[in-house]
Amino acid sequence: MLASAIKRCAQPLLTASQRSLQTSLRSNTRLDQGLEVIHDFVSTEEANALLELADGLLNGLPYESSHYDNYIRGYRECGLTAIHDSHAAEAVRRMRVTAWDLTEGAWRRGHRLYPHAQLIDLLPEGGIAPHRDNFKLFGEFTAGLNLTSSAVLRFRPCGAEDDAEVIDALLRPRTLYVMHAAMRWEYTHEVLDAEATQDVWPLAGEGHSSGRGDIRGRRISVIVRDMGQSGFLGSDGLW
Numbered sequence: 001m002l003a004s005a006i007k008r009c010a011q012p013l014l015t016a017s018q019r020s021l022q023t024s025l026r027s028n029t030r031l032d033q034g035l036e037v038i039h040d041f042v043s044t045e046e047a048n049a050l051l052e053l054a055d056g057l058l059n060g061l062p063y064e065s066s067h068y069d070n071y072i073r074g075y076r077e078c079g080l081t082a083i084h085d086s087h088a089a090e091a092v093r094r095m096r097v098t099a100w101d102l103t104e105g106a107w108r109r110g111h112r113l114y115p116h117a118q119l120i121d122l123l124p125e126g127g128i129a130p131h132r133d134n135f136k137l138f139g140e141f142t143a144g145l146n147l148t149s150s151a152v153l154r155f156r157p158c159g160a161e162d163d164a165e166v167i168d169a170l171l172r173p174r175t176l177y178v179m180h181a182a183m184r185w186e187y188t189h190e191v192l193d194a195e196a197t198q199d200v201w202p203l204a205g206e207g208h209s210s211g212r213g214d215i216r217g218r219r220i221s222v223i224v225r226d227m228g229q230s231g232f233l234g235s236d237g238l239w
């Protein structure tokens, strides 16, 4: 999916002076621009069930050092098709319902949800560079469940000048985010690697309950989406 599903957007590196313009979201949040962040969205039992599934599916797959266009590095990914575990199935069902409800009535509404979720496994040094998702392929939302590690999901207005505001969503294990509307199409999104995460997380003050908010270890995300208006299923039928 990732190969065909992105639209790059040139972004400058964040400079020290820009950091003062950063907004760090660390509580449950709803932004009018189109971002919902819900901490503790799944139970520990549900998270463990998803991780067990993920480990079974990803086991043996090599980590890719870099995507062909360097958009994502230190990663491996696969589709999550049939989900037989009831806890995992319930978690994914709630993700879809939450994202769908949040975007009800959106003008870009596609006709269907993608039947498969996507699993992305990032090494600590792995990250996802700024990009926007493919406008035709995908519908109104991308909803991601953050697992195993804290992580920073960064948004920047597309084509922003140097002093443009940066929005960092500080994700904990079991946090759900849903991006839609302007946050999806007028901002780029990216996932910071461990080094960049450490730079950002202290802005969040007390961190989170485990006291380890600044550590970006191996991170797994579960992503669900709806289809673009054409209901296009992608060349491999998965995405």
Ligand SMILES: O=C(O)CCC(=O)C(=O)O
Pocket: 120, 128, 133, 142, 144, 189, 190, 191, 221, 223
């Ligand atoms: O892993 C994530 O949470 C982000 C994935 C992503 O950037 C995407 O699917 O477009």
